[in-house]
Amino acid sequence: MDVLQIAILGILLGGVYALMATGLTMLYGVMRVINLAHAAFMIVGAYIAFVLFRDFGIDPLLSMVVTGPALFVVGVLLYQLLFKRIADNPRFTEMTVLLTFGLALAIEGILGSIFSNIYHSTEPSYATGTIDLGSVFIPTGQLYGFIASLVLLAALWAFLYYTRPGYAIRATMQDRAAAQIVGVNVDRISALAFGIGVGLAGVAGSLLSYLFTFFPGSHLQWIGLLLALIVVGGLGSLAGAFVGAIGLSLIAAFAIDQLGPEWSYLTFYVLLFVILLVRPQGLFGKAETI
Amino acid sequence: MALLELRDVHAGYGSGPDILTGITLDVDEGATTCVIGPNGAGKSTMLKAIVGLVRVRSGEVRLDGQRLNDLRPDQILDRGVCFVPTDRSLFPEMSVRENLVMAGYSIDDKALLGSRIDEVLEMFPVLAERRSERARTLSGGQQQMATLARAWIVRPRVLMVDEPSMGLAPQVTEQVFDVIRGFRETGMTVLLVEQNARKGLECSQWGCVLDLGAKRFDGPADSILANPEIHELYLGRQANGNGSASDG
Ligand SMILES: Nc1ncnc2c1ncn2[C@@H]1O[C@H](COP(=O)(O)OP(=O)(O)OP(=O)(O)O)[C@@H](O)[C@H]1O
Ligand SMILES: [Mg+2]
Numbered sequence: 178m179d180v181l182q183i184a185i186l187g188i189l190l191g192g193v194y195a196l197m198a199t200g201l202t203m204l205y206g207v208m209r210v211i212n213l214a215h216a217a218f219m220i221v222g223a224y225i226a227f228v229l230f231r232d233f234g235i236d237p238l239l240s241m242v243v244t245g246p247a248l249f250v251v252g253v254l255l256y257q258l259l260f261k262r263i264a265d266n267p268r269f270t271e272m273t274v275l276l277t278f279g280l281a282l283a284i285e286g287i288l289g290s291i292f293s294n295i296y297h298s299t300e301p302s303y304a305t306g307t308i309d310l311g312s313v314f315i316p317t318g319q320l321y322g323f324i325a326s327l328v329l330l331a332a333l334w335a336f337l338y339y340t341r342p343g344y345a346i347r348a349t350m351q352d353r354a355a356a357q358i359v360g361v362n363v364d365r366i367s368a369l370a371f372g373i374g375v376g377l378a379g380v381a382g383s384l385l386s387y388l389f390t391f392f393p394g395s396h397l398q399w400i401g402l403l404l405a406l407i408v409v410g411g412l413g414s415l416a417g418a419f420v421g422a423i424g425l426s427l428i429a430a431f432a433i434d435q436l437g438p439e440w441s442y443l444t445f446y447v448l449l450f451v452i453l454l455v456r457p458q459g460l461f462g463k464a465e466t467i
Numbered sequence: 468m469a470l471l472e473l474r475d476v477h478a479g480y481g482s483g484p485d486i487l488t489g490i491t492l493d494v495d496e497g498a499t500t501c502v503i504g505p506n507g508a509g510k511s512t513m514l515k516a517i518v519g520l521v522r523v524r525s526g527e528v529r530l531d532g533q534r535l536n537d538l539r540p541d542q543i544l545d546r547g548v549c550f551v552p553t554d555r556s557l558f559p560e561m562s563v564r565e566n567l568v569m570a571g572y573s574i575d576d577k578a579l580l581g582s583r584i585d586e587v588l589e590m591f592p593v594l595a596e597r598r599s600e601r602a603r604t605l606s607g608g609q610q611q612m613a614t615l616a617r618a619w620i621v622r623p624r625v626l627m628v629d630e631p632s633m634g635l636a637p638q639v640t641e642q643v644f645d646v647i648r649g650f651r652e653t654g655m656t657v658l659l660v661e662q663n664a665r666k667g668l669e670c671s672q673w674g675c676v677l678d679l680g681a682k683r684f685d686g687p688a689d690s691i692l693a694n695p696e697i698h699e700l701y702l703g704r705q706a707n708g709n710g711s712a713s714d715g
Binding site for chain 2: 267348356362
């Protein structure tokens with residue numbers, strides 16, 4: 178395949194990966210929570226989009242106005258009911274790994290009992306369309322997904338850099354105690370960050386619903402890929418997640434072209450391994466944070 | 468009545484033992500009180516307990532007669548108690564200016580916050596110069612200036628500073644103490660913890676010796692400096708690095 182063509186495909190998907198990874202790295206940044214249920218929440222979002230599409234004919238891109246807020250609420254509840262209670266535990270981060278993995282499997286089980294374990298996807302007209310540019314083509318669905326991701330990430334960025342709660346979230350990500358000292362109610366800010374993080378998983382699910390096929394267990398392959406992205410970018414770094422996502426996705430696109438489709442996931446793990454050997458703190462991480 | 472009162476305060480970390488084993492202390496309004504004591508005495512823990520970063524298990528912390536225990540750190544800040552920890556707690560990836568904006572997080576009036584930021588940039592020219600650089604690129608002295616600038620933005624009733632001279636060159640230490648003196652002259656109440664006991668006491672009116680989580684002595688700062696017994700126990704071994712343990 179043409180180099181330019183491969184690059185286009187890699188970048189378009191990379192934008193969507195960046196959206197998926199941002200919520201995950203944000204929760205780690207704010208609370209040192211490794212949310213292994215993040216991808217399961219994406220799948221929940223995808224199923225919501227699927228039902229809305231199947232039963233009401235609602236476009237998956239439009240379904241983001243449902244999946245985002247719905248999962249936002251789930252994130253806030255999750256914080257209030259679960260994480261807040263164990264936040265003072267000295268083994269907090271280890272506990273969250275087990276808890277969220279359990280949660281992911283529970284979500285998988287519930288989805289399985291509702292939808293059966295067969296592949297689903299939404300099929301809006303643009304999902305299979307292409308825009309022909311002579312020597313290269315742009316898949317319409319991926320282009321829309323990329324644009325939607327960039328718009329959402331830009332909105333998130335503006336929120337984080339230009340609003341008071343945004344400042345507070347960034348401050349809490351950088352130093353939780355220092356944030357408390359300047360008067361941030363870190364409890365409320367953590368609840369908000371959880372809502373946003375899980376809400377981002379929800380909107381990513383809407384995109385996933387037509388870009389990929391999914392079944393209740395597909396969160397497992399996704400979480401592996403997303404962890405690779407955020408670890409490469411530096412855990413808790415939003416910029417790192419973005420660069421990591423685009424970069425790895427580009428490399429994966431070339432690897433698939435050269436080495437075959439099984440490299441679509443393998444690339445991420447190999448790159449994760451190589452990058453951590455060279456730079457254990459990730460590309461954007463500070464040495465002491467890992 | 469003292470502005471800030473501690474009454475038989477017990478506090479510790481997590482489920483560990485009490486680190487503070489019943490501290491009773493009065494901090495007078497408008498004065499600087501210096502807390503000294505050996506490493507691990509519980510000085511930092513005491514400041515953290517006052518601002519709610521460490522939970523008070525029993526006893527009472529009162530500001531103006533009103534109980535502070537069980538309030539969140541942000542609520543305690545709203546009551547007017549501001550804490551500057553030893554590590555300075557700037558937000559490393561934020562610019563100096565953003566750090567100042569963050570300092571005023573508890574100030575709702577945007578115009579007021581803006582004018583206070585302008586004011587501190589004028590007070591600390593070095594911060595004005597580096598306002599758009601990330602806080603982690605500042606030198607230790609500049610970071611200390613930035614945290615003091617943050618405190619000035621808040622205009623607290625009680626400013627608590629934990630070891631401001633930590634890691635600073637003598638000349639810079641001098642500047643830092645000058646700033647703290649300046650704050651006190653405006654009527655601010657200061658509670659200072661200082662390793663360099665002589666320096667700290669010299670800039671204070673009241674002194675207090677903490678050891679093993681409880682108060683051992685307190686009294687006017689100059690009388691503590693002159694007290695041969697305290698000298699022997701707590702001042703001698705760290706007297707300014709010039710080893711003068713036995714002047715009397
Ligand atoms: N986060 C923490 N968790 C558990 N124990 C702690 C923590 N911080 C301090 N301690 C313990 O509390 C005791 C008092 O520590 P603290 O920092 O208050 O002493 P300090 O008087 O400020 O000493 P220094 O002069 O070294 O700053 C020490 O025994 C210390 O090990
Ligand atoms: Mg200390």
